[in-house]
Amino acid sequence: MSDAKISVTFEQDHDRLDALFHSFQEQKRKDFAKAKEAFVEFKIGLQRHIVWEEDVLFPKWEENSGMAEGGPTQVMRTEHQMIGQCLEAIHEKVQAQNPDSDREEQRLVEILKSHNMKEERILYPSIDQVISEAERAELYQAMKEIPEERYRTCCGSGHA
Numbered sequence: 106m107s108d109a110k111i112s113v114t115f116e117q118d119h120d121r122l123d124a125l126f127h128s129f130q131e132q133k134r135k136d137f138a139k140a141k142e143a144f145v146e147f148k149i150g151l152q153r154h155i156v157w158e159e160d161v162l163f164p165k166w167e168e169n170s171g172m173a174e175g176g177p178t179q180v181m182r183t184e185h186q187m188i189g190q191c192l193e194a195i196h197e198k199v200q201a202q203n204p205d206s207d208r209e210e211q212r213l214v215e216i217l218k219s220h221n222m223k224e225e226r227i228l229y230p231s232i233d234q235v236i237s238e239a240e241r242a243e244l245y246q247a248m249k250e251i252p253e254e255r256y257r258t259c260c261g262s263g264h265a
């Protein structure tokens with residue numbers, strides 16, 4: 106991923122996460138163990154994605170654009186909190202082996218859809234515009250260095 110534009114890498118990660126969530130939804134009333142596997146991978150992946158954005162990407166964009174308070178990254182951070190709450194609501198049902206999380210799933214899908222669209226159409230292209238290639242390499246390096254404990258929590262164990 107180290108040479109790709111930020112917009113390409115992050116859009117691909119959105120798509121990968123969408124597919125995992127879809128597989129959870131597809132499987133949960135057929136093979137719960139399989140569905141749970143997909144959910145755990147989705148949850149950890151989404152948490153990693155959000156940490157990448159909040160700890161690495163957004164601060165860089167705020168620094169280079171001079172826009173922090175009241176800017177788009179602040180809106181994205183608020184939405185991440187809502188996303189996190191929806192994620193936990195589904196997580197609780199998965200832990201209880203309860204597949205009846207359709208309402209919570211629908212809410213998460215709705216928020217994610219508009220959130221990801223805003224990032225893909227506005228924020229990521231703008232980040233690609235304000236950073237140099239050297240800065241981009243630094244961002245990828247910083248993403249790699251984030252300790253797994255920051256995002257690798259699911260189903261009570263602290264591990265997948």
Ligand SMILES: [Fe+2]
Pocket residue numbers: 155158181185220224
């Ligand atoms: Fe985001």
Ligand SMILES: [Fe+2]
Pocket residue numbers: 115119154158221224
């Ligand atoms: Fe994102």
